[in-house]
Amino acid sequence: MTDNHVNFQGRLDFIKNLLYREFNAQAREIIPVQYDPQCPFKYNNFVYRINLSSPPSGFRKHDLQQPGTVAVPEGVSEFIMRLTNPNADGMNPETRVENELAMIYLAATALRDLKPHVVPSVYGWGSAALPSSQGWILQELMPGAPLDETFESMPLDEKKGILAQMAQFLHALQAFQLPRSIKQYGGVTFDDSGSIVSTAMTTVGSGPWPSYEDYFRDRLERALKKADSNPYLKGWHANGVRERLEAFVKSGVPEQFKSFESRHDKTIVHADFTPNNLLYDASTRRITALIDYDFACILHPSYEFLRSFSGAGGKFQGWSDIESTEQTALRDAKLHGFPSPLPADTGNKVKWDVAKAWEDELEKLDVKRPRTMKGIEKIADVDAVLRCILPWRVTNSDVLRLQSEEVIMKCRSENEAQLIKLLDHLGF
Template identity: 40%
Template sequence: MATVSHNHANYQGRLAFIQQLLVDQLGLSAKDLERAKVIPIQYDPDCPFKYNNFVYRIELPFTVASDVNNVDGDKGRRLKQPGCVPIPSDMQIFILRLSNPDAEGMNAATRIENEVAIINLSSSALGHLEPNVVPRVFGWESAKSSQGWILQELMPGVPVDETFGSMDLGKKRRILAQMVTLLKALQRFPLPESLTAWGGAAFDATNNLLFDPDSGRITALLDYDFASILHPINAKLNGFPTPLPETTEGGIQWDLAKVWEDELEKQDVKRPSIMQGIDKVADVDAVLRAVLPWHITNLDFLQMQPDGATEYFRKRGEEKLIMLLDYMGF
């Protein structure tokens, strides 16, 4: 008898939860539920790794009726949580994200609040750009003591990573230029005074990108589950040699990396190659990653490995850590 994966074990329970949520939050009747569609998105029941979230497309049999008691005067049904906007009265299709309580590296007490708060900050930072790429949030519930969820806008487009590899360099450049525009807007957005430290955000009491294949325009920036306020660093530290090295199988795509750097420079975006002392930050980051490498802490990964794999990865990690410490003069 085949075993059921941890992702699929509560599949029917999640569907039952969604149906009750539609009744409680959107007022659906039993007959309405029979006509509503709940469709899992990018879900593989046999995936060996735990999903961070279970994502569903919700199609209602009718548009959401206006809430005549909306105290803010907006047209549309408003749920009660902060960080939400009213559901437009003509809205019929939604995205519902259920947090996975078994996901590793997540704080159940703050993960939903952090995601919604970062979405709100991103919406403010990117609101002047067209088209709008940040989904509106209509409702949410904390994962602290119950099933966490976010009800949000369905965004148009297809995942960039599905076709990016097959694009020519010119099309890739246009996508990267738009990504740089988004990054620039996020970097230059003045944070609220209430945010006084690095890390996640909350309220006081790449498939992350979608694009239109016809126009080549980015249409959505999604998935803020691990989003946080951080120093503007990425993996690029130094300049490029001339001529560029050839890209080997499984190696660095030098032409693409050069295009990314060129677009960052063209739009005057903060980038590691012009940040004083960034090499020291990179050294510290490398040591921290070597001290606790993911492949000896991720249980899903380890369960897929043969006997002795943990010791092998540990030994290899120790060797790397010693090399890094020697390089840094310790």
């Protein structure tokens, strides 16, 4: 039995009891969403579609004051329930639910002029902070089907319409004026008065940070400590790599940020803004929802491009010796302008027509993007070093369990070679 499926019935029982206790409601049907009981990788959350026997009759009295929530609309009996997975790799529980709730609230406020609304309302939640607590969020069931199921096969004109809407969302998120109570970079939570304030970042477990540069420096330092405890990486002490990495953290990171003119900007970052987190109505050709704020945070606008848009324009990535010439050309196009005519589609990962369409839609709205962020390529290189220090194939517990010792060591060797070439590229 996989890790995900171990407590399947226990989760269903938890939901039934929670609905009765918190909402005086009984579940008629609880349906797992995008759930594979045989999946070898741990889910970050378990998501369920809830159908109630009848609309809920109300909250407990104190829940009316829960920050980030609204009352359940009259007559509604279908919902989405999200349960945090306490065994998920790299997800820190202390303010995990609170961060997601606060980011949903901020995103909903930033996108409030869109009609109909695209950010799900939240009706109740429970923190995952205590070891014995199960984090949960009860939220609005949004209309539409997952966009990633059909986006690839759509004609280009329909894709352009979707990209135009995505650009509109991103523009609004970037333009939103953050509350003054959010003073730093990283995660967010609610203080005792209900204000949204800075806190540790869910996917890091540290922070908040006074600057974007401090975020990366801390991430790199923490990555090196984790590498020390990894039996395969052994802190990258072999072949002098560790000394080079420490030198880069100390003097290379500040140097990379010197030419990054907009380094003090900060904004709402979804950090997983991709077709699989968009719902779509094919009959109206409208995006109906932007969902899943588990990774969302407050960081520089560039971070969205480093983490999002795979499958719809592509992530902006740092230098790598193993990337194709075509990928290098795409990065150059995002920085300096796309060639005309576009390169022919060779069937590889780069979809030039979609990437160009995405750039065009961003330009129409003057969205902050790689071409307008002078020095972003240097920040992407810092991010590339961070990714290389803790390669997924050699650090993820699920991946390690599925691979032989021989394969793991081969991956480790390949990654060391890539890391050395990256440090050579950076002059360290």
